[in-house]
Amino acid sequence: MSRFAPALRRVARELDLPRPTRAAILTELAADLESVYEHHLERGAAEAEAARRAEERVLGSPEMARRLSRVHRSSWREWSEEMGGRLTGGLDLLLLLGGVVPVLLFAAAVAVQGVWPGGGSPGASAGPLRWIVLAVATAQAVVVGAEVARVVGDRPVRRARLPLLLVLSALAPALGGLALALGARSALMLVASGAGGDMAMAAARLVVAGSTCVVGLLSGIAGALAWFILLNRAAVQADREVDALLSGEAPPPDARARGILSLVRRRSA
């Protein structure tokens, strides 16, 4: 094991960043630690003293890792990861599972019933948007389901899939809103025509459009929640991977490509 592995592990735990960024920073720090260590050895310091000075100079205080994290993290990601962390905390998780989720499921069931063919009033025409919203919600469910299956199977969350989930989560309420706007416009036009039967049709269209909007909104909320939780899960996995990387136990493939492992192992030899 590298003489600096314990110190680097401490830094790694403070570096709340995506794995490639974190691995690159740790590689840089590991290389500079060795260089400063050799610099002090050349100037006559004993090995232990040279190592102590190198750690002191290169790693400094724990504030360095926090500063580096702030430099590399967007404010949006900082906020979302904090939220993700909170959602997987004890009380927040209980509130989510016991309060929010049942309400969301109930509202979703009612809304889907309105959107589903025959679910609205007879003669209602919702147009193609409701199908698009349902398709987006289904795609979202597939993405979430696939990642949950990976988590259950103790495989890493695919970070690359998370932006797709976020896009779908934003798309669903946007389409729902559009459906509501179009439905309201169509209903108003029917009401303006003044016929009695058209009023019932207008009401039916509003119900379907409203239900489509609610499905979109709920789908967006559910997708965003899943995104927060999966992101947090990915961060926890990254911590474990970095620990494995530093201890030379289980190298991630991209770390091998970057030469990180060879660096750690060479110094351990």
Added chain:
Amino acid sequence: MADTYDSQSLGRRVNELLILNELRTAPRHGYQIALEIEERSGGYFPFSHGTLYPILHRLEQEGWIAGAWTDPSAGRARKEYGLTEAGRTRLAELWEEWRVLSKRLERLLERKGGSDEQVRTGAA
């Protein structure tokens, strides 16, 4: 360039000036930058690496310096930083800022009747 003195960011800009100036002649590794600043200043600027890396990474994000990994086959993979064209412009700006600041400060102190020597020794 700012027309008024910004005390909040003075330390940050001095650090930027020191680092960019250090990279003016040749690319360097992080540890080299800190050690050379310290040695060339006779220990006056004990540049902590703990401060250095966040600044280096921010300068890299700003596009004022560019980091590149050296070939690991030649030994150890290291990240080397070099000054970009934008960095040279930034360095010139900071340098000019510093000249203006020191000149204005000097003039102000002189007008108040405080010479360099008096300011340093605290004499009235």
